[in-house]
Structure formats: C-alpha cells, structure tokens
Amino acid sequence: MPKIKTKSGAKKRFLVTGTGKVKRKHAYKSHILTKKTTKQKRALTHGGLVADGDMPRVKKMLALV
Numbered sequence: 001m002p003k004i005k006t007k008s009g010a011k012k013r014f015l016v017t018g019t020g021k022v023k024r025k026h027a028y029k030s031h032i033l034t035k036k037t038t039k040q041k042r043a044l045t046h047g048g049l050v051a052d053g054d055m056p057r058v059k060k061m062l063a064l065v
Contacts, residue, residue, distance in 0.1 A: 003063075010061035014050070022050040022058050 015023045028036075029044040050058050059065050 006063045007061040010058065014058060014062060016062065016064065022055065022062070023047050024050050 013024065017023060025047050026044040029041065033041060056065070
C-alpha cells in the first residue's frame with residue numbers, strides 16, 4: 001500500500017511540537033488591519049494550539065496517523 005501524502009496546504013500552516021501537539025497561527029492577521037485595534041492585532045500575533053476536536057483531522061492531513 002502506498003504512503004499517504006501530506007497535504008501541501010497543511011504542511012505550510014501547521015507545526016508539530018516535540019510532544020505531538022499541533023501549533024497553528026491565528027486568522028484575521030493578514031489584511032484589512034486598519035480597522036482592527038492595536039490590542040486585537042497584538043493578540044493575533046501569538047500562536048495557539050489546534051483544538052482537540054480538530055486534532056484527528058489535522059493529523060490526517062499531515063499524514064501523522
């Protein structure tokens with residue numbers, strides 16, 4: 001049976017930590033930043049972790065399952 005390919009879009013958007021968690025970036029930080037407050041933009045800068053409910057789907061896209 002052939003190996004499962006990694007989805008190219010997922011490869012660019014997610015990072016797997018050493019403990020197996022998946023890091024992500026926040027959305028809404030790429031354009032139309034003039035109407036967002038400085039506090040909101042600063043909060044969007046920090047990354048987060050993928051939610052537990054989405055983890056199986058993301059790991060499947062990254063061919064980790």
